[in-house]
Amino acid sequence: MPNFQRWDLKYYYQIHCQKQKAKGNTPVSYSNFVNRLKKLNLHDAIYKPRVDFQVRDADKYPIQDAVRRRTINRLENIQILDLDDLIEMNQIKMPKPRKTLFQKIKSWIKKKLGN
DSSP states (O other): OOOOOHHHHHHHHHHHHHHHHHHTOOOOOHHHHHHHHHHSOHHHHHHSOOOOHHHHTSOSSOHHHHHHHHHHHHHTTOOOOOHHHHHHHHOOOOOOOOOOHHHHHHHHHHHHHTO
8 A cells, every 4th residue: 555644545435436426326434435445556446436346235224123023023922933833733744544434344354354
């Protein structure tokens, strides 16, 4: 990284913000811009847009939403089922096939004859 002064960094960061806003992109934060200067040259640090794949992985819902949802579920007595419970509920229980009269008589005769 070239030896930039603090005012240089702020000046180049402002240029980066102006260029990205003109293109309709979101500029990177100041600390990320300084880190970019360590890895990239000045032109690339200014003109490259922000990498969004790192931002997309962030949790969309804050912790307060999860706490609020949990309290609402508890107050309204909504049960939260595990995956195992859902699988057991969704299994179709097939009834045992019933023997016809002929099959019953046949099995009774087999028992009596001892085969």
